[in-house]
Amino acid sequence: MRIGVFICHCGKNIAGVLDIKRLVEEAAKLKDVAYATDYVYLCSEPGQKEIQQKIKELELTHVVIAACSPKMHATTFARAVEEVGLNPYLLEIANIREQCSWVHHDAPEEATEKALEIIRAAVAKVSLAKPLAPITVPLTRKVLVIGGGIAGIQAALDIANGGFEVYLVERSPSLGGHMAQLSETFPTLDCSSCILTPRMVEVARHPNIHLFTYAEVKNVEGIVGQYKVTIEQKPRYVDPDKCTGCGDCAEACPVIVPNEFDQGLGARKAVYVPFPQAVPLVYTIDLEHCLNTKRLIVCEQCYHACGPKAINYLMEPKEIEIEVGAIVLATGYDLLPLEALKEYGGGIYPDVLSGLEFERLLSASGPTGGIVRRPSDGKIPKRVVFIQCAGSRDPEHGCPYCSKICCMYTAKHALLYKHAVPDGEAYVFYIDVRAAGKRYEEFVQRVMEEERIVYLRGKVSKVFQRKDKLVVWGVDTLSGMAVEIEADMVVLATAIVPSKNTADLAKLLKAPIDEFGFLNEVHPKLRPVESSAMGIYLAGAAQAPKDIPDTVSQASAAASKVLGLFSQEELSLEPIKAEVNLENCDGCAYCVDVCPFDAITLVVEEDGHKHVEVKKALCQGCGCCMATCPKEGINVAGFTLNQLKAQIHALLKEDEDD
Amino acid sequence: MEIAYFPGCTLKTTAKKLEDSALAVADALDINLKELPNWTCCGTVYSLAEDDLMRQVAPIRTLARTEALGYSTLTTLCSVCYNTLAQANLFVKADSIRLEKINNFMDEEPDYKGNVEVKHFLTILQELGTEKLKSAVKKDLSGLKVACYYGCLLLRPQSVGIDDCEQPYILENIMQALGTKPVFFPYQVECCGSYHTAVKPEIVARRVYRILENARENGANLVVTSCPLCYFNLKNRQKEIKKLYPGFKPMPIFYFTEIMTDAFGLTKTLENI
Numbered sequence: 001m002r003i004g005v006f007i008c009h010c011g012k013n014i015a016g017v018l019d020i021k022r023l024v025e026e027a028a029k030l031k032d033v034a035y036a037t038d039y040v041y042l043c044s045e046p047g048q049k050e051i052q053q054k055i056k057e058l059e060l061t062h063v064v065i066a067a068c069s070p071k072m073h074a075t076t077f078a079r080a081v082e083e084v085g086l087n088p089y090l091l092e093i094a095n096i097r098e099q100c101s102w103v104h105h106d107a108p109e110e111a112t113e114k115a116l117e118i119i120r121a122a123v124a125k126v127s128l129a130k131p132l133a134p135i136t137v138p139l140t141r142k143v144l145v146i147g148g149g150i151a152g153i154q155a156a157l158d159i160a161n162g163g164f165e166v167y168l169v170e171r172s173p174s175l176g177g178h179m180a181q182l183s184e185t186f187p188t189l190d191c192s193s194c195i196l197t198p199r200m201v202e203v204a205r206h207p208n209i210h211l212f213t214y215a216e217v218k219n220v221e222g223i224v225g226q227y228k229v230t231i232e233q234k235p236r237y238v239d240p241d242k243c244t245g246c247g248d249c250a251e252a253c254p255v256i257v258p259n260e261f262d263q264g265l266g267a268r269k270a271v272y273v274p275f276p277q278a279v280p281l282v283y284t285i286d287l288e289h290c291l292n293t294k295r296l297i298v299c300e301q302c303y304h305a306c307g308p309k310a311i312n313y314l315m316e317p318k319e320i321e322i323e324v325g326a327i328v329l330a331t332g333y334d335l336l337p338l339e340a341l342k343e344y345g346g347g348i349y350p351d352v353l354s355g356l357e358f359e360r361l362l363s364a365s366g367p368t369g370g371i372v373r374r375p376s377d378g379k380i381p382k383r384v385v386f387i388q389c390a391g392s393r394d395p396e397h398g399c400p401y402c403s404k405i406c407c408m409y410t411a412k413h414a415l416l417y418k419h420a421v422p423d424g425e426a427y428v429f430y431i432d433v434r435a436a437g438k439r440y441e442e443f444v445q446r447v448m449e450e451e452r453i454v455y456l457r458g459k460v461s462k463v464f465q466r467k468d469k470l471v472v473w474g475v476d477t478l479s480g481m482a483v484e485i486e487a488d489m490v491v492l493a494t495a496i497v498p499s500k501n502t503a504d505l506a507k508l509l510k511a512p513i514d515e516f517g518f519l520n521e522v523h524p525k526l527r528p529v530e531s532s533a534m535g536i537y538l539a540g541a542a543q544a545p546k547d548i549p550d551t552v553s554q555a556s557a558a559a560s561k562v563l564g565l566f567s568q569e570e571l572s573l574e575p576i577k578a579e580v581n582l583e584n585c586d587g588c589a590y591c592v593d594v595c596p597f598d599a600i601t602l603v604v605e606e607d608g609h610k611h612v613e614v615k616k617a618l619c620q621g622c623g624c625c626m627a628t629c630p631k632e633g634i635n636v637a638g639f640t641l642n643q644l645k646a647q648i649h650a651l652l653k654e655d656e657d658d
Numbered sequence: 659m660e661i662a663y664f665p666g667c668t669l670k671t672t673a674k675k676l677e678d679s680a681l682a683v684a685d686a687l688d689i690n691l692k693e694l695p696n697w698t699c700c701g702t703v704y705s706l707a708e709d710d711l712m713r714q715v716a717p718i719r720t721l722a723r724t725e726a727l728g729y730s731t732l733t734t735l736c737s738v739c740y741n742t743l744a745q746a747n748l749f750v751k752a753d754s755i756r757l758e759k760i761n762n763f764m765d766e767e768p769d770y771k772g773n774v775e776v777k778h779f780l781t782i783l784q785e786l787g788t789e790k791l792k793s794a795v796k797k798d799l800s801g802l803k804v805a806c807y808y809g810c811l812l813l814r815p816q817s818v819g820i821d822d823c824e825q826p827y828i829l830e831n832i833m834q835a836l837g838t839k840p841v842f843f844p845y846q847v848e849c850c851g852s853y854h855t856a857v858k859p860e861i862v863a864r865r866v867y868r869i870l871e872n873a874r875e876n877g878a879n880l881v882v883t884s885c886p887l888c889y890f891n892l893k894n895r896q897k898e899i900k901k902l903y904p905g906f907k908p909m910p911i912f913y914f915t916e917i918m919t920d921a922f923g924l925t926k927t928l929e930n931i
Contacts, residue, residue: 343824396816464844466875471844 149177151540158559187443224535245281266367381488391495585633796923
């Protein structure tokens with residue numbers, strides 16, 4: 001065995017703290033180390049060349065690179081050693097930057113000692129390493145996209161246009177998501193449905209897209225390349241193949257309920273389409289409000305009104321099983337409920353609205369036909385107060401983050417309100433105006449200056465009713481004055497939160513979420529559209545609050561990641577997987593219970609002999625099995641118990657025999 | 659169960675009415691309050707200095723004595739005492755090193771181990787349940803329209819707040835149980851002006867004017883509170899209000915416990931209004 005140790009200066013990052021000369025001298029003395037050297041930037045082209053040359057020249061069998069975190073450059077160095085014929089699993093990275101020089105810059109001597117221990121441990125571990133080869137698993141080149149908002153629509157279209165089959169699942173009866181609810185979009189004031197509807201139609205017509213609306217993902221099993229997914233198609237009680245979308249049923253229906261699409265400000269029937277441009281244009285009977293129940297049919301008005309006889313009260317939920325190789329999560333957002341903002345009268349006064357509610361009042365197809373009216377008495381509000389950061393940037397409400405889109409849509413709301421009610425007054429309370437985006441700042445400036453909207457920098461402490469007015473107490477921190485405004489309407493830019501069920505879905509897919517329930521990306525900068533659960537990709541506001549351009553970009557990015565994955569026929573996986581040592585395993589099966597990926601099963605041979613078996617494709621190499629096994633019967637390749645023991649002994653400066 | 663009772667300075671002087679009525683209420687409801695012997699100042703204002711532990715000695719001394727006497731619950735009537743004691747309690751419970759330092763400093767006292775819970779008297783009434791209150795009512799007070807005023811220290815910070823800081827309901831619940839009609843009162847948690855009353859009484863007068871006018875607008879014929887400082891400001895600054903706003907009509911102010919003793923038939927305080 002001939003181990004080579006290469007120590008990186010990383011400019012001053014490492015060499016500015018650690019005594020490199022001493023590290024090289026000491027490393028060279030370690031058992032089995034044939035060569036030790038240092039270099040200013042090992043990750044640079046000449047640095048890599050140096051490593052390759054020494055491997056060839058000195059016939060090194062194993063390599064330790066003492067440098068930055070393996071998260072940073074393990075792949076770089078693995079490729080470098082592989083190019084000269086060394087198996088990349090015979091390479092070990094000793095992290096002496098993040099875990100040593102960066103954190104101990106004030107104690108260089110001790111830090112050098114620590115770096116030496118880290119190197120010693122890496123040498124001990126690599127000396128027991130075995131060459132490993134990647135394993136290949138089958139890849140089903142189809143994708144599941146969950147969520148039919150603009151994120152899901154964009155991802156589905158991009159992947160379908162790339163030539164692969166897409167299953168798009170949307171919970172509500174129509175595609176479109178929140179974008180369909182918007183009146184106009186900032187900063188261009190494009191009509192939202194005008195730009196969205198063609199996309200929705202394209203999805204429905206695309207030969208590569210299987211669209212499931214009014215459906216939910218019930219179960220997901222398997223791993224990247226081979227997920228088995230169960231979709232539940234909820235019963236619409238209207239046959240989608242026969243329904244022509246004429247609306248005769250809704251006209252006949254005697255039941256009127258608040259329309260969710262209009263945020264409850266408008267009404268719909270118990271048989272309905274959420275909005276006229278819905279895709280698919282198929283009516284749905286909402287059994288919760290329909291006079292009929294599963295057991296008893298008392299009203300057949302819609303049945304009789306329906307020309308093509310599409311109504312079927314006996315429809316049952318259906319389960320559909322599909323197989324896909326990757327999943328795009330585009331489950332979108334909800335708004336923090338108004339009820340959470342009691343200090344602003346949220347949920348108490350009808351004229352305190354959320355941004356989405358106001359959006360419906362502005363919309364030409366909304367409940368008031370685009371005329372801004374107060375929900376309480378139908379009057380046109382002459383003074384409207386907009387409150388930004390209603391819940392956002394506020395740890396007390398559990399949302400310390402910025403919801404990102406509110407500054408822009410509030411400016412848009414104020415502008416559209418002034419256009420709708422030219423003699424009206426609009427006030428905006430803000431903490432900061434965050435208008436980072438192409439033409440965003442210009443838009444806000446235009447709203448402030450040309451539309452004569454009063455921007456007040458400060459928070460509102462309270463909103464309460466006095467007669468038919470809403471009294472808003474706030475502060476203008478620029479003049480230092482307390483402000484009291486008697487308004488006709490208050491619009492809250494409520495915080496964006498992940499849509500409900502995102503957490504359940506994430507759990508099902510083992511995709512991590514953050515403390516607020518947003519889906520977590522692998523790396524915030526370098527891998528922003530991938531979940532650390534392999535094969536799961538993220539798009540849209542389910543990952544973090546974002547506006548339409550960002551959502552569409554991210555959806556396209558997720559689609560390109562999926563297309564990249566699908567560019568191969570089979571999937572190559574890292575060989576860091578659990579392996580059973582049949583000599584030691586007696587089938588006690590402790591490991592079966594602890595495996596978070598259900599990758600281990602118990603096998604009973606014909607002769608009664610028991611042992612466990614690992615499904616390599618499912619195993620993620622987490623090592624829970626290895627830690628649980630009392631007999632060293634199971635080991636994760638590349639991280640065997642012997643390797644870890646050697647590493648720990650080296651850190652403790654003990655010989656393993658002691 | 660016996661509950662330790664910490665009066666604090668105000669309850670023995672300007673807020674004697676609160677103490678007398680509260681103790682009578684406790685008696686009527688079989689709440690066994692035992693006044694702490696040798697109690698000292700609560701600390702008055704909770705110190706926000708993280709590192710100046712000296713400021714925590716007063717409240718922790720009280721808690722240490724409470725614990726040493728075998729009580730697990732300490733109740734107060736004054737919002738300031740409640741806030742200071744409850745916050746100091748959380749402060750030391752969160753960090754054993756701080757607690758150890760304070761204990762070492764107070765070597766003449768028994769060590770405080772962190773086993774006392776500080777509860778405002780309102781919380782104790784809430785835990786007793788409204789049914790129990792209803793059953794003790796002897797007098798019909800259904801004609802009474804009450805504005806319940808909280809002030810700040812019962813509700814903030816949220817870590818020691820006895821109710822929702824924006825929309826508290828604990829006083830309203832009790833008033834309702836007594837048969838009175840609590841009114842809608844958006845100014846219920848607005849600041850009364852607090853200690854400005856000592857040097858700038860006109861600030862307090864202006865604030866209290868708005869609070870009382872809001873109660874009146876919403877149909878209240880009296881305002882109840884639980885905080886001695888709020889009570890003082892709401893009641894005693896009405897003279898200054900009259901000077902600033904000559905049209906101002908006086909508004910009766912009571913401790914919530916005074917309404918309770920009337921409802922229980924123990925006193926006839928309300929007959930004079």
